[in-house]
Amino acid sequence: MFGGERGLAGHSDADVVAHACADALLGAAGLGDIGEHFPDTDPTWRGADSIELLREVAARVRAAGCEPGNVDCSVVAERPRLAAHRDAMQDQLTDAVGAPVSVKANRAEGLGSLGRTEGIACWAVALVVSNRGSSGERPLIEGA
Numbered sequence: 001m002f003g004g005e006r007g008l009a010g011h012s013d014a015d016v017v018a019h020a021c022a023d024a025l026l027g028a029a030g031l032g033d034i035g036e037h038f039p040d041t042d043p044t045w046r047g048a049d050s051i052e053l054l055r056e057v058a059a060r061v062r063a064a065g066c067e068p069g070n071v072d073c074s075v076v077a078e079r080p081r082l083a084a085h086r087d088a089m090q091d092q093l094t095d096a097v098g099a100p101v102s103v104k105a106n107r108a109e110g111l112g113s114l115g116r117t118e119g120i121a122c123w124a125v126a127l128v129v130s131n132r133g134s135s136g137e138r139p140l141i142e143g144a
Helices: 018-029 052-064 083-099
Strands: 068-074 101-106 122-129
Touching: 018 052, 018 068, 018 083, 018 122, 052 068, 052 083, 068 083, 083 101
Parallel strands: 068 101
Antiparallel strands: 068 122
């Protein structure tokens, strides 16, 4: 985690921001959610690198005929403080998605379970652009 901060527990590496980005991309492309593609009941994904899962999600979105446009994330956490890490996070996420990813950090100001540092929340929204023709079909590729 960041600077010796305690990390989250999860089936994969529990990167809440990468998971939110993946879910947003999958949802925008009409491809379900991260649990459908990488179920926690499958030991293959135990300890998986969430950035690599995000990279795979972006590839699946493209294979379905959509191109990621951007992803916008809002993280709510008391700790770790993300401001010093935001640029590096955005760069790593942008590289995995192949489109701009923005990260905004907010605090719960001591309110509720998030304010008591019992967890972290992240909401993300993604824009994807269809590469399909007007009939919904994927475009024909010359020479294929």
